Amino acid sequence: MITESALQAQSLLRDASQFSWHVIPMFLVVLYVYFMEIEKGHWNRVLAALAFFGVDIFNEIINGIVFHTSGFAPLWGAPGNDTAFLILIGLNAEICMMFAITGIAATLALPQDRTMKILGINNRLFLACCFAAASVLIEIVLNAIGALTWEWSFWSAQFPVFIFLFGYLTFYLMCYWVYDMPTRKQQLLTLGGIYTVNALGIAVFGLGLGWL
Template sequence: MTDDARAALEQLRDASQFEWYVIPLLLLVLYAYAAEVERRNWDVLFAGLALWGMDWFNEIWNALVFHFSGRAPVWGAQGDTAYQILIGLNIEICFMFAVMGIVAAKFLPPRGTRVLGLPNRPVLIAVNSAAAVGVEIVLNRAGVLTWEWDWWRAGFPFVLFLVGYVPFFLACFVVHDMPRVRTKAVTVGTILGIDALALAVFGTLGWL
């Protein structure tokens, strides 16, 4: 086991680290969603939940990599946190991803708008994913986000781009553009349902 993985494991789900700033952060996240419900802006609401659900999916398989390798997760969350949920996910990161999809969806132009002559959705998926990878590289250099595998690193960012973020924004935008609210709800419910089932099963087995 790497030193960084051991350090993250030591603070995993340690309630003694709780800090009161979690409460106002939670309220801000809830406010962001409540505002969309108030406006009946279901496109943005479900887009935000879709991206958040995709992040949970990634965090779960990352924890499984750590469990089965016994060496390290693909990425690990380091440093001070109010609560370490999974080996690569703390409460602050969780709240960030809960809002990220809402922000990304609000910046979406109409589907027919073209960027440099190209359909805007693929361009924005690429741009948002590249920007997110850039932020991760900064966090890694700061020592708060650790990478232990050669194929997941700043010098070879393509896997981060394709696996780490393209699915997030793809799900976010696809759900946003679905024509029926029922379809959005079923899709997001399926994503979150898979996450919940995985958390329950793998958590019970002690793999997370």
């Protein structure tokens, strides 16, 4: 049986009548951040941020598939009716733009020396864990106020392990991995792989089967 929160989110899914003007300046802020980094020639940062965003889109596709196949609920849902547009069951326009620039912020924290250790841990892994843990804490707050819903016991504030590992740590690790790649070709091939998988997922499970 589909949960009430999932039904509420489903009722808002890609409903253009939800449009709100606040999404336009938010989108311009995202463009500004990216173009500032491009102007400075920080392509490693830009491509790393796109990798972060790409992994999030992949997760959102999986989330939609879980909802459809379970007939119960997505792993996470965004049922709030104050969004400008609910793109997927757990992804609204505002979250989308937030994740588009999260990778930029995450790479700004990186030391120049990729081998430097913090508390005996490689700085990339240490910072990825710190950012992932902070992101989980924010999600717990969002869940507590009803902005983000969790209906599965293994994906909850009481058991946040999977949220930490698969909800965020993989995002930051991919972001840093792409950032540190030695050649632009490797970065572009990795991005191409991520977004090809996403495009196929949307084409098959969204446009083809209508599961998303």
